[in-house]
Amino acid sequence: MRLVAGVDVGGTRVKSMLCDFDGSVVLSHTASTPERPGDGIVDVITDTVSALLELARADGVDGALTAMGAVVPGLVDEATGSATWSANLGWRDLPLRQRLQDRFDVPVAMGHDVRAGLLAEFHLGAAMGAPDALFVPLGTGIASALLASGRVVAGSEWTGEIGHVIVEPDGPLCGCGRHGCLEAVASAAALGRAWRELGRDGDAEILSRAVDAGDPEAIRIWQGAIDALVRVIGPVCAAAGTRLVLIGGGLALSGATLLDPLRDRLVHAIGHERVTVTQAALGDRAGALGATLLAMEAAT
Template identity: 55%
Template sequence: MRQAVVGIDVGGTRIKSALVTPDGQVLAETVRETPDQVGARLGEVAADEVVELTASAGEAIDLLAVGVVVPGLVDDVAGVGVWSANLGWRDLDLRGRVAAHVDVPVAVGHDVRSGLLAEHRLGAAREADNVLFVPLGTGLASAILCRGQLVTGSLWTGEIGHVVVAPDGPLCACGQRGCLEALSSAGAIGRRWSEATGLVGDAEEVARRVEAGEPEARRIWQEAVDALASMLAPIVAGVGTELVLVGGGLVHAGDTLLAPLRTALRARLGGPEDVVVEAAALGARAGALGAATIALDLVGR
């Protein structure tokens, strides 16, 4: 029997899962839409993922553990989802709900912090110990690796999405104006462009129009880049980041995103710091592989 863990990344739009061996081999993956009221049904959802992944592995699986990662405020130790704006829960006993439906130990973590762990072990941050990871997706959060250790302070660690960067900026889902997430997340870029033009399109569409030189798309794109750089520069300077890893769906835009971000970041740093800005390697899989990573850590593998 092949030993493996299941990692489950519960996102605002999709649930991505992976069956991973202790040496990092991905045996099977699934992606599904996030159902309504996912918090209340999380145990059943996780059990379904385990059944589907182990059945599609093509060999008998000795399941060692399950890892679940979620956005928002997460108490990794207690296994509780303290708050998620996108998924609409407060103080949800994630570990308890999943453990009631699977027969193995359950690890719970934050999607972005766990994603950075996966990038550090398997992805684009293998050679770097001082890393700032920023996935741009439906929402926006960050994680910091400092001297090879994840920075975890309070529950708010890395939650930069609702820091106000433009007091007169667009309204955010949280009720404030000008949050970083309301300007620089993939969701915000698509929404702002649609509102400005009356056309339907997501951030990928905006990226294509930026490349085609369309002025409105370029204005919204540059505002997103400038807002992001103005948030990242003080973090880079403050903790001594060497590598900024940009992840999430928006990273498919490649240098359309990374080149202006490098320029904007260097313009704000100004001093002796030199920072490399690169695309994360694991892309949309970082969360699921991160969930597998914390599951492996939980059982000492």
């Protein structure tokens, strides 16, 4: 059996899987991301793939690694295979594809976690067959990936970095050092913070239940976040002619409480009805699945 490995390095977890060339998942695994690994991420990915292959052999899987893919957050230059910058994980200008290529005697692909996630949603998930889509995971931070004419757009390393567009100049401090970035206002982490600053307990999920229960303070925070999202997503959809918006990340689990008002505000903001806002289908497996798809592309 020809196997491909996909590794998704996240801020808190490293998700990995082995697939065959039909896309069937043979084995998957999740581990914690070491604190600020920096260039040490090369060892983490190498060890992860070796462990997966060992587990597969122990399970009696008769196969050889044919290609591997790794996807990472932050700024990524797919053309050069470089992980340009990650504030949280601590690398800068890391030639990741080359470093992995030095370790593995198979074709290596590397990419951006959110763009790989959209690739997976396009081939296997909620964007299957859609010619255009915008994928926006709302988790600890906010990023995006755009599908146009059936292709995931990768312009420069800044592509998709909508989380640091300022939506409230006097708003909360962002991890980037500026105030009022979209992710400081509308990420799941930011919503949880805003809720606790009111003296309430819990996270964004508890907040969304308070919205359902009609709590006026919760509704005010929630609507503020939706307005901020629409201010950024709206112009992207208008410019690219996007008709499908996929919301992922922890906040997508709020379902209709988030998606329905977001869709209504988006339709109003861009002035046409043909926009669908829906939940991404692949959850936290999207990045690793996308990494295996990139690996298959690299192998052919």
